[in-house]
Amino acid sequence: MHLPPLDVAVYPLDMMADRRHTGRPADLPSPPASLSPVSPSSAATFGALPNFASLQKAIRRVFRSSTITVRQAERLQGRLYRIFVASLTDGSALVLKCPPAYNTRLLRHEKHGLETEQKILQTLRDYTQIPVPQVIKYDSNGVALGSPFLMMSHIPGRRVSDLMDHLTPSERQSIQRALGAYVRALTSLSAPRFGTVHRVFAGKGHSSWREAFLALLEAALRDGEDMLITIPYDSIRYYIRRHAHYLEEVNEPRLVAFHMCEPQNVLLDPLTKKITGLVGFTSVICGDPLMNGGFSDGSDTFFQGVGERPNRSKGVMARQWMYSAYRSAVQIVGHHYRPELGGNETAARRSLTDALNELARI
Structure with missing residues (x-):
């Protein structure tokens, strides 16, 4: 099968979307069984970025809803990228994959990693039955206030x-x-x-x-x-x-x-x-x-x-x-x-x- 060109971009952490969403994103799996609660004031839990407030803000802006609330959050182990699982009060869960720390020196082939992953995940979900996360797509009409990130569904396991x-x-x-x-x-x-x-x-x-x-x-x-x-x-x-x-x-x-x-x-x-x-x-x-x-x-x-x-x-x-x-x-x-x-x-x-x-x- 020959793939058509894709036009998908990785947008900043606090970028907003135009599409409205009043419920849980379609086809998102249930949240992990066990997540450590994180309060809005405990930004240190996440490292320098994102803190709890920016995590909450990013999700609300993506779905254009002030009613979506992050209940718990956890930072997952990652070799290079910073990965966070956000458990929402409606029972769904989202994964945010963020760039490495600002002082991390990247190899040449690593410099477009998040953009590559977003394109590939969308392609695999469109053209194969490979079980990969669903990319949460949004538009670029908001105001960029943070760092690039990738938002996707959480796969339990x-x-x-x-x-x-x-x-x-x-x-x-x-x-x-x-x-x-x-x-x-x-x-x-x-x-x-x-x-x-x-x-x-x-x-x-x-x-x-x-x-x-x-x-x-x-x-x-x-x-x-x-x-x-x-x-x-x-x-x-x-x-x-x-x-x-x-x-x-x-x-x-x-x-x-x-x-x-x-x-x-x-x-x-x-x-x-x-x-x-x-x-x-x-x-x-x-x-x-x-x-x-x-x-x-x-x-x-x-x-x-x-x-x-x-x-x-x-x-x-x-x-x-x-x-x-x-x-x-x-x-x-x-x-x-x-x-x-x-x-x-x-x-x-x-x-x-x-x-x-x-x-x-x-």
């Missing part, structure tokens, strides 16, 4: 990463099969050009996957060079350019979500152990489906959901090792930008070395 030790082998296989099917649905969507979603949807993507991937790689390497991070830049550039002709085997841009299958982005019903939703779509590109999250280490059950396992041709293997080198470089550089978030840099460096060695053998 627990992260797979939190329940991993309590899943049976059968339940894990069921989850992997479902994820494979969702990946198949995602990668069935094509785009007019290659590259980051921000550029493609603005009509500025690349005409070839080779150009797009080399641009992604160069952005990651320059992020590392900016911070004087020690990685084998010359070897990475040499081996990937040496095999770049294999990238020309990819002729049609497909949606690719890097973090779609990561355990912290998959939500489960804690009773049935079925997937209730997928989150974390800030890193999405239009490119080679082989680059999608889950393909590099997918199980047989995962590929049953996908429908087929990639062949073992020289071109496919070369592309997979190039993508592994790219992911490893991004992980290493990201660790140095934000070491407080943890991550296994040693494993990433080992993976990078393995990828370069394999490329040298091809």
Whole structure:
């Protein structure tokens, strides 16, 4: 399926909407079972922004109703973005995803994350059955008083990463099969050009996957060079350019979500152990489906959901090792930008070395 251009923007925190709303937003799930109450005066609970008052104000302005009231609020754990769940007095719940703190230095590919996620969530809800949050859309005729943010419905569930030790082998296989099917649905969507979603949807993507991937790689390497991070830049550039002709085997841009299958982005019903939703779509590109999250280490059950396992041709293997080198470089550089978030840099460096060695053998 070929996607039409979308015109969706991320607006400031206190931006108003023209549309009127007197009840709860359609199709919003019930609020979480347990939220810690937050009083309007306890702005410190939310950090510098948003405080309780701005949260309340933003929701009322979006729905053009002074009767909507935030009953409780909670800040969720997030690796980069600040995420808040607002439980309303009518029984519904909303999620606000806000930019990182102002002093957070972003990698080049992270600079349009919220805009990317908003576009992708709307696209997936329009064209697939992938269970993703509903974006709460609003217009830009209000007065901008705060920072950009993304408002969406709340999907109940627990992260797979939190329940991993309590899943049976059968339940894990069921989850992997479902994820494979969702990946198949995602990668069935094509785009007019290659590259980051921000550029493609603005009509500025690349005409070839080779150009797009080399641009992604160069952005990651320059992020590392900016911070004087020690990685084998010359070897990475040499081996990937040496095999770049294999990238020309990819002729049609497909949606690719890097973090779609990561355990912290998959939500489960804690009773049935079925997937209730997928989150974390800030890193999405239009490119080679082989680059999608889950393909590099997918199980047989995962590929049953996908429908087929990639062949073992020289071109496919070369592309997979190039993508592994790219992911490893991004992980290493990201660790140095934000070491407080943890991550296994040693494993990433080992993976990078393995990828370069394999490329040298091809």
